[in-house]
Amino acid sequence: AQTVTQSQPEMSVQEAETVTLSCTYDTSENNYYLFWYKQPPSRQMILVIRQEAYKQQNATENRFSVNFQKAAKSFSLKISDSQLGDTAMYFCAFMKQVDKLIFGTGTRLQVFP
C-alpha cells in the first residue's frame, strides 16, 4: 500500500523568505502523480502544484516549486518570497494512475511579518 509522510507538523517563515516543506512517499508503482494542496483557514482545498512521475523536470508555479527525487521517493515544496497569504495547512498527496488520492498528515505553515 502507498503511504505519504510529512515529517514537519509545523513550520514558520518570515515574510519574503523561502521555506521548504518535506514529503516522502512509499510505492512500488512506476507511473503516478504527486500533488501539493493548500488548505487555508477557509478550509477550501486548493491545488498548489502537481508533478507527473514520468517527467524528470521539476514542476514550478510562480513562487512554488518542487524538488522531485524519484529514486529517493521525495517530493518537497519550496515556497519563495513567502507571503502572509501563504499561511495554511499544506498537504502532500500521491495518486497512482487515475485513482484515489492518498494524503499526508499535513504541515501547518505560519508566515509572520
Add this chain to the structure above:
Amino acid sequence: GAVVSQHPSWVICKSGTSVKIECRSLDFQATTMFWYRQFPKQSLMLMATSNEGSKATYEQGVEKDKFLINHASLTLSTLTVTSAHPEDSSFYICSARGGLAGYEQYFGPGTRLTVT
C-alpha cells in the same frame, strides 16, 4: 473552470435524525466523485468513491449503511448521514473528477456538520 459546490456549507441536526449533503460539479461532468471526512487539525480521510450510475465503493471501516452515497447524475452526488450521532460531527468535503479535468480532483468548499 472546474468548480465544485457543496450545500449546505454548515448544518446542525439533532441526534437520531438524518442529514443530506449535496455535491455538484458546476461546469464539467464528474464521472467520479469522492467524499472525505476531516477532523480538526487532521488530514482528509477518504470515505468513499462513487462513479455515476454505480454503487459507491467505501473505504475500510466506513459504515455504508450509515453514510449513504448516491451519484445519480454526472453533476450531482449526495451524502446522507443516517441516524446521526454527536461523533458524526465533522467537516465533510467532496471532490470531483472527469471530463476535461482529466485525472485531477477538484474540491468543494466543505460542509460542517454538528450533531447535538
